[in-house]
Amino acid sequence: xxxxxxxxxxxxxxxxxxxxxxxxxxxxxxxxxxxxxxxxxxxxxxxxxxxxxxxxxxxxxxxxxxxxxxxxxxxxxxxxxxxxxxxxxxxxxxxxxxxxxxxxxxxxxxxxxxxxxxxxxxxxxxxxxxxxxxxxxxxxxxxxxxxxxxxxxxxxxxxxxxxxxxxxxxxxxxxxxxxxxxxxxxxxxxxxxxxxxxxxxxxxxxxxxxxxxxxxxxxxxxxxxxxxxxxxxxxxxxxxxxxxxxxxxxxxxxxxxxxxxxxxxxxxxxxxxxxxxxxxxxxxxxxxxxxxxxxxxxxxxxxxxxxxxxxxxxxxxxxxxxxxxxxxxxxxxxxxxxxxxxxxxxxxxxxxxxxxxxxxxxxxxxxxxxxxxxxxxxxxxxxxxxxxxxxxxxxxxxxxxxxxxxxxxxxxxxxxxxxxxxxxxxxxxxxxxxxxxxxxxxxxxxxxxxxxxxxxxxxxxxxxxxxxxxxxxxxxxxxxxxxxxxxxxxxxxxxxxxxxxxxxxxxxxxxxxxxxxxxxxxxxxxxxxxxxxxxxxxxxxxxxxxxxxxxxxxxxxxxxxxxxxxxxxxxxxxxxxxxxxxxxxxxxxxxx
Numbered sequence: 293x294x295x296x297x298x299x300x301x302x303x304x305x306x307x308x309x310x311x312x313x314x315x316x317x318x319x320x321x322x323x324x325x326x327x328x329x330x331x332x333x334x335x336x337x338x339x340x341x342x343x344x345x346x347x348x349x350x351x352x353x354x355x356x357x358x359x360x361x362x363x364x365x366x367x368x369x370x371x372x373x374x375x376x377x378x379x380x381x382x383x384x385x386x387x388x389x390x391x392x393x394x395x396x397x398x399x400x401x402x403x404x405x406x407x408x409x410x411x412x413x414x415x416x417x418x419x420x421x422x423x424x425x426x427x428x429x430x431x432x433x434x435x436x437x438x439x440x441x442x443x444x445x446x447x448x449x450x451x452x453x454x455x456x457x458x459x460x461x462x463x464x465x466x467x468x469x470x471x472x473x474x475x476x477x478x479x480x481x482x483x484x485x486x487x488x489x490x491x492x493x494x495x496x497x498x499x500x501x502x503x504x505x506x507x508x509x510x511x512x513x514x515x516x517x518x519x520x521x522x523x524x525x526x527x528x529x530x531x532x533x534x535x536x537x538x539x540x541x542x543x544x545x546x547x548x549x550x551x552x553x554x555x556x557x558x559x560x561x562x563x564x565x566x567x568x569x570x571x572x573x574x575x576x577x578x579x580x581x582x583x584x585x586x587x588x589x590x591x592x593x594x595x596x597x598x599x600x601x602x603x604x605x606x607x608x609x610x611x612x613x614x615x616x617x618x619x620x621x622x623x624x625x626x627x628x629x630x631x632x633x634x635x636x637x638x639x640x641x642x643x644x645x646x647x648x649x650x651x652x653x654x655x656x657x658x659x660x661x662x663x664x665x666x667x668x669x670x671x672x673x674x675x676x677x678x679x680x681x682x683x684x685x686x687x688x689x690x691x692x693x694x695x696x697x698x699x700x701x702x703x704x705x706x707x708x709x710x711x712x713x714x715x716x717x718x719x720x721x722x723x724x725x726x727x728x729x730x731x732x733x734x735x736x737x738x739x740x741x742x743x744x745x746x747x748x749x750x751x752x753x754x755x756x757x758x759x760x761x762x763x764x765x766x767x768x769x770x771x772x773x774x775x776x777x778x779x780x781x782x783x784x785x786x787x788x789x790x791x792x793x794x795x796x797x798x799x800x801x802x803x804x805x806x807x808x809x810x811x812x813x814x815x816x817x818x819x820x821x822x823x824x825x826x827x828x829x830x831x832x833x834x835x836x837x838x839x840x841x842x843x844x845x846x847x848x849x850x851x852x853x854x855x856x857x858x859x860x861x862x863x864x865x866x867x868x869x870x871x872x873x874x875x876x877x878x879x880x881x882x883x884x
Contacts, residue, residue: 322370328363329392332356336399353403360396364412367392369448386419386758394506401512406523407487410514413504415484417592418627418761424770425634426481440479447476485630487521493632494518497621499581500629501573502590505531507757511592513573517581524573533567538594545781554867561866565603570615578608585621586807586878590628596753596761599780601625602870617815622807624878627761635774635876640699640741643803643882646670647698652681652705652722658789659704661843662746665834666702666796674698681705682723687734696736700744701773707747707764714754714762719747728767737772741880742806744777746792751778751873765875775806775876787868790825791817797834807878818869822850823858 335356339349367389393416400409428434436444451472458464477483494500500516510531515522526534541560544553565571577584589600601616601623616623626632646667651659660677667673674694676685685691695701706720718727737743745751745764754762765776779788791813798809820828829840829847850862863869 322366325363325366325370325389325392328359328366329395331359332363332392332395332399335359336395336402339402350403353399356399357396357403357405360392360399363392364396383420383756383758383760383762386760387756390416390758397504397512398506398509401523401525406514406521409512409523410490410502410516410521411485411487413502413512413514414490414590414628414630417590417759418631418766419758421627421761421766421770422630422634423482425631426483428770429634429637430481436481444476444479447472447479451476485633489633490516490629491518493629493636497583497585498588499577499584499586500588500590502629503592503595505592505595513568515573515577517584520580522576522580524569524576526569530567530569537564537567538598542594542597550782554865557867558865561599561603564598565605565615568603570603571606574605574618575608585619587616587619587623588632588878589623589625591625593757593759594755596625596763597755597780599866599870599873601873602866616811620808622805622811622874622878624807624874624876626876627759627766631769632876635769638772638774638877640739640774640880641882642699642739643741643880644671645697645699646673646702647695647700648673648675648702648704649681649686649719649721650675650677650704652676652678653720654678656705656785658785659746661839662704662789662792663702665793665836665839668834668836669796669800670700679722681721683721683726683730684723686721686726687730692734692736695740697739698737699739700742701737701740701768702744702746704746707745707750709749709752709764711754717749717752717764719745719750719764728762728764731764731767732770735768735771737768740771740773741882742775742777743768743773744792745779746788748779748782751780751875769876773876775874775878775880777806777810777872777874779871780873781867781871783871784868787817787863788871790863791869791872793832793834794828797832800834804880804882805878806880807874810872810874814869814872818864818866819861820863821858822847822860822862825850825862826858 333356335352339352339356341348344352370389371385393412396412397409397416400406400412424434427436431437431440451469454469454472458466458469490500494517496518498518500514502514502516504512504514506512508528508531510526510528511534512526513524515524537560541553544550544556547553587601591598591600601614603615604612605615605618607613607618626635648663648667650663651657663675663677667675676682676691686695703719707718708720710717715729715732716725716727718725718730720726745768750764752763753765754760763778765778768776794813794816795809798812799805802809826847829835829843835843850860
C-alpha cells in the first residue's frame with residue numbers, strides 16, 4: 293500500500309479535530325493548546341502539498357492561521373494561571389510555547405500579512421519583562437490585588453463556559469463572549485501591542501530595525517517607520533553564515549586570553565554587515581525615508597550581544613561609515629516595541645540628583661576620576677565610595693528612600709555576566725555582588741531618568757529560544773529607569789572613563805540628549821589624537837584643577853607611540869569606543 297501524504301494529513305487533521313473537542317469539553321487547556329498548535333502545523337504542511345490549487349493552499353493557510361491564533365489564546369489563558377512569584381516557571385513556560393509564535397510568524401509570512409507577522413514577532417520577545425513592568429506600573433509592589441485576581445478568575449470561567457456553549461449552537465452570537473473578553477482585558481495590566489500602536493511610537497524622523505531568527509530556516513529584518521513597513525528575508529545560507537560568525541565571535545571572546553578577539557574586532561565587524569545585508573536594507577530605507585535621523589535597534593537572541601551600531605556600512609555615495617554615523621540624532625536599543633512604549637510613558641523631567649557607587653574594590657583608579665569629575669555637573673550628588681560602597685549600605689532603608697527619589701544612578705565598579713545563572717550576574721560592591729535578583733527584588737527607581745553602568749558586560753543578555761532579555765539592563769528598567777547605559781563586553785577602564793566623562797560634558801551642553809551625547813563622545817574617542825586629548829585635559833569644564841594636574845603625566849604617556857607620536861589615535865579600535873550603548877529611551881525632556 294503506497295503512502296498518500298494528502299490522505300495522511302486529512303486523517304491527522306480529523307484526529308486533532310476530535311481531540312480538540314474532547315479536550316475542550318474536559319477543560320484540559322494545556323492539552324487543547326498543544327492540539328491547536330498541532331492543528332496549525334498540520335494545516336501549514338497541507339498548504340505545501342504538491343498539486344494544490346491556489347485556493348486550496350490559501351484555505352489551508354487560513355486554517356493554520358486560525359489554529360495558531362486559538363492556540364495562542366489558550367497559551368495566554370495558561371499564563372494567567374501562573375502566580376506572580378513564579379518567574380522561573382514562566383521562563384520554562386515561554387520556552388515550551390514559543391513554538392506557537394514561530395508557527396504563527398511563518399504562516400503570516402506565507403499569507404503576506406507582514407503587519408501581523410511583526411506583531412507576533414514583537415509579542416514573543418521579553419514577554420515576562422513586559423508583563424512585570426506593566427503589573428508594577430498599575431499595581432504598587434507588582435502584585436495584582438486578591439479582589440482583582442478573583443474577578444479575573446471568574447471572567448476566565450465565564451469565558452470558557454461561553455466558548456463551550458457557542459460550539460454547540462448552529463448560529464452562534466459572539467457578542468456576549470466578546471464583552472467578557474473586553475472586561476477581562478481591562479483588568480489585566482498587560483495589553484498586547486498592535487501594529488498601529490507600534491507605528492505611533494515613531495515620529496517622522498525615527499526608524500526601527502527589528503530582527504527575528506527562524507531556527508534552521510532564515511532570519512527576518514523588519515524596517516518600521518511611522519508611515520510604512522518593509523520586510524527583508526534572508527536565505528538559509530545567510531543564516532548559516534550568521535551562526536558561524538556568532539559562534540566564532542563568542543568563542544574567541546570567552547577565551548581566557550581574548551586578545552585575538554580584541555585585536556581582530558574591527559575586521560570581524562566588517563564581515564558581519566554583509567551577512568546581515570545592511571547595505572541593501574539601508575539603501576531601501578534611504579529611498580523610502582530620506583529624512584530619517586534616529587535609529588532604534590531591536591535584535592533577537594544572540595544578536596543582542598553584538599555592537600550593531602558600530603557595523604561599517606556604505607553610504608549612498610559609496611563611502612564607508614559606521615552605522616550610527618548615518619543617524620545624526622542617535623542610535624538606541626530596545627528588547628521590543630512594547631518595552632519601548634513603556635519607557636516612553638515614563639515622564640522623568642528632572643536630572644539634578646545623582647547617586648553614585650564609586651570604586652568599591654578600590655582597585656580602579658579611573659573610577660575615581662570618572663565619578664569625581666562627573667558629579668560636578670549635578671547640584672545634589674550623593675556618593676558611596678570605597679569600603680562604604682556595600683550592598684548593605686545601598687539597600688538599607690535610608691538609602692532605599694534616597695534611591696526612590698534620585699534622578700540618576702551611576703555605578704563605576706567591576707561587574708560580570710553569569711552565563712550559567714543569569715540572575716546571579718551583578719555589580720561587585722565592597723561586601724559582595726549586587727545581583728540581578730537583588731536589583732529586581734529591592735530597587736525602586738520611580739524618579740530615575742538614567743542608570744549608567746560603567747563596568748564590564750553590563751549589557752550582555754542571556755541567550756535562549758524565548759528571547760526573554762534577562763540582563764542587568766532589564767533589572768534597572770524593571771526598577772523604573774526608562775534608560776540604561778551599558779557595556780557589551782569587558783572594557784578598558786581608561787578609555788571607558790574618557791568616553792563617559794566626555795558624554796556627560798556633552799550632555800551638559802544638550803540636556804536630555806542621551807543617545808546624541810554618547811554617539812558624539814564615541815566619535816570623539818576614536819578620532820582624537822594624543823595632542824587632542826592633552827588639549828581636552830586642559831579645557832574640559834568638568835575637571836577640577838586638582839584633577840587636571842594629577843592627569844598630566846598620564847596623558848603625557850599616551851604619546852609614547854614612536855611611529856605617530858602626538859598624532860597617534862590610541863582609542864580608534866571599536867574595542868575602546870563601541871562597547872557602550874543605550875537601552876530604552878534615547879532622550880528625555882528635562883525641566884530642572
